[in-house]
Amino acid sequence: MVAEASERVLHIKESIANIRQLLAGKTIDNVRAERVTQAALERFLEIVSEASRRVPEEWRLSFGADIPWNKIANLGNVLRHAYDTVDLSVLWAVYADDLDPLERAVDAMLAAHPPMEGSL
Numbered sequence: 001m002v003a004e005a006s007e008r009v010l011h012i013k014e015s016i017a018n019i020r021q022l023l024a025g026k027t028i029d030n031v032r033a034e035r036v037t038q039a040a041l042e043r044f045l046e047i048v049s050e051a052s053r054r055v056p057e058e059w060r061l062s063f064g065a066d067i068p069w070n071k072i073a074n075l076g077n078v079l080r081h082a083y084d085t086v087d088l089s090v091l092w093a094v095y096a097d098d099l100d101p102l103e104r105a106v107d108a109m110l111a112a113h114p115p116m117e118g119s120l
Helices: 002-023 028-033 035-052 057-063 069-081 088-112
Strands: none
Touching: 002 035, 002 088, 028 035, 028 088, 035 069, 035 088, 057 088
């Protein structure tokens, strides 16, 4: 279980890095104009959401008690099932405001529970 959980946390870390690379130097208007970029952002956030569901509750409380884990999990439901109502400004706010604290929590989890060798 710990190995699988560490892998899922690593997926969150990778997706955060992918989002940052994808959006580097872009504005929300750039993303709005680039449908493929918006689709990629949505996919990376969907991965974050799905992986977050497999983070043990104990880890969430120990390393990320201030992280809105339920909102992260629910974001994936919106992206999958209500894709036609997704508000880019909400996704942009996640990028601008929420990735740093999430990454700090994820880094703490990975430091305490490193993934198996050969991951990433």
